[in-house]
Amino acid sequence: MTTLIEAKGLSKSYGSHQALKSADFSVKRGRIVGLVGPNGAGKTTILKAILGLTSYEGDLKVLGLDPARQRHQIMQKVSFIADVAVLPRWMKVSEALEFVTEVHPNFDLNKAKHFLSKTNIPMQARVKELSKGMVAQLHLALVMSIEAELLVLDEPTLGLDILYRKEFYNQLLADFFDEGRSILVTTHQIEEIENLLTDLIFIRDGEIVLDATMEDVSEKYIEVMVSKDDAEKAEALNPVMQRDVFGRKVYLFEGVSREELEPLGELHSPSVADLFVAKMKEGK
Amino acid sequence: MTAIKWNDQQPIFRQLKEKVVELIIDGEVSEGEAVPSVRQVAADYQINPLTVSKAYQELVDESILEKRRGLGMFVRESARGKLLESEKSHFLEIEWPKIIQKIERLGLSMQSLLTDKPTQVEEQ
Numbered sequence: 001m002t003t004l005i006e007a008k009g010l011s012k013s014y015g016s017h018q019a020l021k022s023a024d025f026s027v028k029r030g031r032i033v034g035l036v037g038p039n040g041a042g043k044t045t046i047l048k049a050i051l052g053l054t055s056y057e058g059d060l061k062v063l064g065l066d067p068a069r070q071r072h073q074i075m076q077k078v079s080f081i082a083d084v085a086v087l088p089r090w091m092k093v094s095e096a097l098e099f100v101t102e103v104h105p106n107f108d109l110n111k112a113k114h115f116l117s118k119t120n121i122p123m124q125a126r127v128k129e130l131s132k133g134m135v136a137q138l139h140l141a142l143v144m145s146i147e148a149e150l151l152v153l154d155e156p157t158l159g160l161d162i163l164y165r166k167e168f169y170n171q172l173l174a175d176f177f178d179e180g181r182s183i184l185v186t187t188h189q190i191e192e193i194e195n196l197l198t199d200l201i202f203i204r205d206g207e208i209v210l211d212a213t214m215e216d217v218s219e220k221y222i223e224v225m226v227s228k229d230d231a232e233k234a235e236a237l238n239p240v241m242q243r244d245v246f247g248r249k250v251y252l253f254e255g256v257s258r259e260e261l262e263p264l265g266e267l268h269s270p271s272v273a274d275l276f277v278a279k280m281k282e283g284k
Numbered sequence: 285m286t287a288i289k290w291n292d293q294q295p296i297f298r299q300l301k302e303k304v305v306e307l308i309i310d311g312e313v314s315e316g317e318a319v320p321s322v323r324q325v326a327a328d329y330q331i332n333p334l335t336v337s338k339a340y341q342e343l344v345d346e347s348i349l350e351k352r353r354g355l356g357m358f359v360r361e362s363a364r365g366k367l368l369e370s371e372k373s374h375f376l377e378i379e380w381p382k383i384i385q386k387i388e389r390l391g392l393s394m395q396s397l398l399t400d401k402p403t404q405v406e407e408q
Contacts, residue, residue, distance in 0.1 A: 166330065170327045170328075170330065171327075173326045173327040174323060174324070174327035177326075178323075178333075192330075193330070195296060195330060195331040196330050197332060214332075223292075266293065267293065268292045269293075269295075271292070
């Protein structure tokens with residue numbers, strides 16, 4: 001099976017508010033997919049649906065299973081770190097390890113101990129004595145020791161300092177990710193992980209407005225800095241966004257060929273953050 | 285490898301590839317030696333492993349690296365000479381003509397450039 005998540009017409013309403021409006025997307029095996037959108041766009045609803053934590057309409061398959069009915073089976077192969085990741089404050093680190101060993105059939109205790117030995121977290125410490133960064137490390141050690149095919153991360157590095165954030169992704173790449181697994185991650189710190197992603201999904205007001213591989217993104221979206229004299233020529237090619245820099249104009253084009261743009265100036269790939277801003281403003 | 289500041293004018297895999305070529309030419313990675321694993325490079329630079337694989341694969345296709353089953357990627361015995369050759373021809377065919385143009389534009393003479401060497405450049 002090469003597709004780990006397949007959503008077709010995925011919808012969800014909270015009362016009269018439509019949180020998801022017939023979203024289509026898929027996550028293939030061996031990919032690191034960034035799900036990006038402003039607050040309230042529907043990211044968490046999508047993650048909850050994938051994890052079988054909320055009801056929905058439409059078609060959704062996770063590892064070929066139905067999250068609403070087969071949550072138990074899915075959770076043996078899927079792990080999750082939430083932005084509100086909490087472990088019981090009274091629990092000792094050693095007890096947390098014992099607990100996961102008891103409840104999770106695919107948990108490798110030795111692996112977890114190995115990961116923890118590389119941190120400064122003492123086995124006998126209680127969760128309430130750990131710093132926020134250490135709690136995230138503990139979570140990651142637990143989650144990376146589960147033989148999961150899909151890892152879902154919801155703002156995993158929220159509130160962590162830059163050293164812990166870097167270390168977090170470093171560990172994921174060094175000790176967890178391989179071609180047999182996929183990672184689905186939401187984050188507002190998109191510039192920190194843009195080079196790490198293989199695929200990008202943008203969501204706005206419950207609708208998927210972009211779903212592409214990073215390769216396609218870099219082919220399709222090109223930024224050009226244009227001098228005033230060429231502004232008219234650039235505008236004739238229908239840029240999706242423009243901004244002013246040092247009295248020159250920077251245009252963002254979607255699906256215009258390099259050959260057409262090259263005479264106008266130096267071509268750049270937009271950062272994911274710039275692309276995000278453009279996509280969120282589009283048509284507004 | 286030291287930190288790399290990526291630019292946004294070229295795909296990262298190409299910049300990484302150039303970095304590896306540089307390391308081989310400078311002798312920092314010798315012929316017959318292994319290059320860091322895809323996983324290691326991905327983790328160090330926080331880039332996705334497919335990007336690293338792509339850079340390595342192109343170097344395999346160009347006979348600079350070779351894959352040894354179960355052991356990883358190695359610099360081929362003939363790699364450095366090959367890279368030097370192609371860097372030389374790139375310099376002579378593309379960079380050098382541009383430099384000559386600039387010298388002429390600035391009205392400098394070849395002769396004075398060769399005799400009045402800037403002091404900070406060490407004699408080879």
